Amino acid sequence: MAQTKVIALTGNQAAAEAMRQINFDVAAVYPISPQTELMGFFAEYVANGEVDTEMVAVDGEHSALATCIGAAAAGARTITASAGPGIAYMVENMYVASGMRVPMVLLDVNRALSAPLSIHCDHADSMLTRDTSWISIFSENAQEAYHNIIMAVKISEKAMYPIIVNYDGYIVSHSIEDVEILDDQTVREFVGPSGLHRIPYPLLDVDKPVTYGATAQPDYYTECKYQQHVDFLKVYDIVREVFDEFGEITGKKYDFIEEYKTDDAEYIGISMGSSFGTLKDAVDRLREQGKKVGAVKIRLFRPFPVKELAKALSKAKGVAVLDRADSFDGIGGPLFKDVATSLIQNENRPYLHNFIYGLGGREVHEEEFIKAFERLERLEKGIDTRENFVEYLQVRE
Amino acid sequence: MATATDKSMREIRWHGRGGQGTVTAAKMLASAAIIRGKHGQAMPEFGLERSGTPVKVSTRISDHYINTRAPVDNPEIVIITDPSLMFTIKNIIKAGTDENTVFIVNTNFPPDKVRKILEIPNNELWLVDASKIALEEFGRNIPNTAVLGAVVRATGIVDLDAMKQEITEAFEASSKLRALLPQNLKALERGYEEVYKAE
Known part of the structure; x- marks a missing residue:
């Protein structure tokens, strides 16, 4: 069983801790409340050299996801995070990510949509992503957000679908509670090493060059979507498998x-x-x-x-x-x-x-x-x- | 206040102003309890964060996992970190309280004046001039560590050593705050010593 310690963390701190332990290759982000603080915490890890992550500050959420798509297609273990209107701005590229079958993690620190402007929590942002064929998991508290992020990496890479981990803005992100943290080694062994071997067709494989996100004419678009449809239903078993494996290591058994x-x-x-x-x-x-x-x-x-x-x-x-x-x-x-x-x-x-x-x-x-x-x-x-x-x-x- | 489903639950509500460290203090109290193996929760009322505006924070401490994410509506303990709030938002401070609610106030007013302003003739009342302590120890009106000392003494909700450990860890983790640790530990101890229970 894994080594654990219980400490007081906010949801954003717990999420940043998971990100540090996973040691993502690339994080492309644009700040928006209540996600800003999360990336602030993570930026400190980057600045202190505690992670190897290439953190890319971009000009908006649309670009954040575009950057992640490129990085993930190339084989990098990739993450971004946003909230509310930032998620709305990402949606076009969300379809691109799932259509291209690139694994990555998106943290949605759930926030309402304007108008009237509200920086506070509801699930309207996540509901925009319902039909994007991203896997989506909701977290009740900081503990679940922390666990879900660790499991999300593995689910996403096994399924070759991108994944959203949701946790409620402010109520979870900015509130402190007792969170049981796993040791770094357990987390790193669970998610496994990053690298091109995780990706069936990495963009940067010069021996077997491939094109991602190419045009499909009316004679093939339907078949592409049908494959996406059939494969997305295989996600159930993959999620179950990863939940079970996580339960064996940590003693915390999750279900759908x-x-x-x-x-x-x-x-x-x-x-x-x-x-x-x-x-x-x-x-x-x-x-x-x-x-x-x-x-x-x-x-x-x-x-x-x-x-x-x-x-x-x-x-x-x-x-x-x-x-x-x-x-x-x-x-x-x-x-x-x-x-x-x-x-x-x-x-x-x-x-x-x-x-x-x-x-x-x-x-x-x-x-x-x-x-x-x-x-x-x-x-x-x-x-x-x-x-x-x-x-x-x-x-x- | 112990809830229907959890007799060990302690529910605390803080009233302060943005910039005085009230949110931090509420979190530190929960964290100190977590250090001692209890379950803890601290949730700010999520207004727009602006210096000087009233802030309300809930802290819960329990022997059991805390399910609820509702704010504390019927506090067992009310902590007022800025005395001016007694005049401006008395109704908000008093909401959900009764004659059994314990009040802890950062003020230099005498007890009878506080009782009169808040209209709490018989409640348990603890007073501490935490702003004076903060100004004397580190020259800024950030009374939160002195208030925490007073809260530890008045409520016994956590022990002083756990509070010291939490403050030490929190300040040492921050490059901005590290240099101010000794002064804040002193403020904590003075808050603990100087708080007094009103007649």
Whole structure:
């Protein structure tokens, strides 16, 4: 088992520590709150010679990702990080990265999108990346962010798909908590050495020259996308494999979803990111009152854990999906749509309701989640009625 | 305040002004508890960071892993690092408190004046002139280390040695702060010695 030590770190400090231990070859970045501090910490490691990373300060997030794509195609172990509008600016190149099948890590320190301008947390930025065929993992706290970054390197390189590690801006990035850190050697052995051998077709292989991201005419574009489609579904097994291997080394066993008191639960709340701990506390409070409630956290967001979720919700009477972003389209927030679709093959489908919460850094309290459970139960029992299955949980009207 | 699900939970809320080290102090308190093997959490209220504006920070310490990421709404302990806030944001400082809330205030006011301003006739109240200590020890009104000394003494939430260890590690890790370590350790000790419980 690995050597560990528990220290007090913010999410950004924990992420920078993972980056130091992994010792990426290239980091191309542009600063944006709440990611700026993370790269500040990492820049110190670079300046102090504690890592071998070539840190490239670029003129914007679009260029940051373009730089990473070039570096990763050449065979470098590559990382970038951003937040909110920075992610939005990256999106065009995100499709390029996954289409070219280059592995790399993107840290999304989740932030709202403008307008109105907000530097604070919600998941709107990450929802822009839903359809980019990047693997996407959400972290509840600094500990998970740290672990996820280490696992992400390996997942991405095995799958030959880029990967996003999400952690909530400020709530995780700027808050301190106890984090169990692995020793450097364990991390370096786990991710393995960097180098061209990791890449099936490195750009810089002069004996076997290749072209990346070339044009595809109508006669081949579909086939390219179909290969991407088929291969992206193989990511499930790769993620499982890496999670298991990490569990053997560290004793910390992760799964696509985390279930909390769902075994006999009649009503289940689903969330992602930092709110899940608060949701668990809400479940505990309601359990003390004899309510059979539970909670599910989505850890692997892309590809979506359809089977695991369908099983976890198969016995529930009602499910409240808590979305930290809105789709503004009349058919529910992004997570709600995914959950609803996941249940399409279940014989007994639970009553579904969608709550939008925590937008632009709105503080989330246990009491609000308790209200959400109570509303769900009343709706499911027909005591309350609803005009729409999408409701805002914390709004002042 | 111990919560329904965790009887060992201690919940603290800090009120200060940007630039006085309040966020740092809240984090150092959690870190000192983590040094002693406890679980700790410190979350700033995430406003725009500007010098001089009021800042609110939550610290939680527990024997168990802390699930919640909500701010502290019903603090067991309220720490005021800038006395002027008692006049300007009294309602925010008092929100969620009751007669059992312990107040620790950086001020040179006498106890009866603080009780009157905050309208806390019977609460446990500790006073320390941490700004004076900071000005005397290192010539700047950054009272956080002196306030931490007072908090250690008033609450016993962590021991003084753990606090010293945390401050030492934090200052030694920073090239900017390293030279100020002895003065801040002195401020911590003076805060511990000079804080007093009001009648």
